Amino acid sequence: GLGDVYKRQILALPLLLAVHTILMTTRPKHLDSFLVVGAMMGISALFLLPLAFATNALFLPDPAIGQIEWIIVILGISLSVALALALDLVKTTGAVFASQMAYSQSIAGIAWAMLLLGERLSTGALAALALVVVGVWLVEPRRASEEFRAKAPTFRAPGE
DSSP states (O other): OHHHHHHHHHHHHHHHHHHHHHHHHHSOTTSOHHHHHHHHHHHHHHHHHHHHHHTTOOOOOOSSOOHHHHHHHHHHHHHHHHHHHHHHHHHHHOHHHHTTHHHHHHHHHHHHHHHHHOOOOOHHHHHHHHHHHHHHHHOOOOOTTOOOOOOOOOOOOTTO
16 A cells, blocks of 8 residues: 555665765765766756656746745755765765764754654653664764775685
8 A cells, every 4th residue: 555655665765875875985085075966966867857757747947936946946955065065974984974864864853843843752762862862972983094995704724
């Protein structure tokens, strides 16, 4: 049913965010973050254009700027700046520290829901949230001299 579709989306999001963070760590470091984000946005739009046509969901902004157009512009600017800052964060602090952004987004979402929508959390949920905050606090950025390397153990046959 419809609930299954949402469950698959919820499960896909962490996987896609993990792939996103891994790709951010492997990009050439000499490229400007805003250049990379701009190219990514343009290529993303090209990939989504056929889907928008196929589902009859293509929206062309009106020349007279109204509320919807402002929302599109503000979301585009804020997302672009956020992604460029995330690229710089990965470059300077490493992927593990930068991956904590997902936790900070969750914490911010919960805080906004409580402040703006008046939602209340149970004691157990507040305790879990406190554990997440402690976990985020314990993760440290990598040192500037550290490199991202995968280390595999070496095995030797007996008697070598």
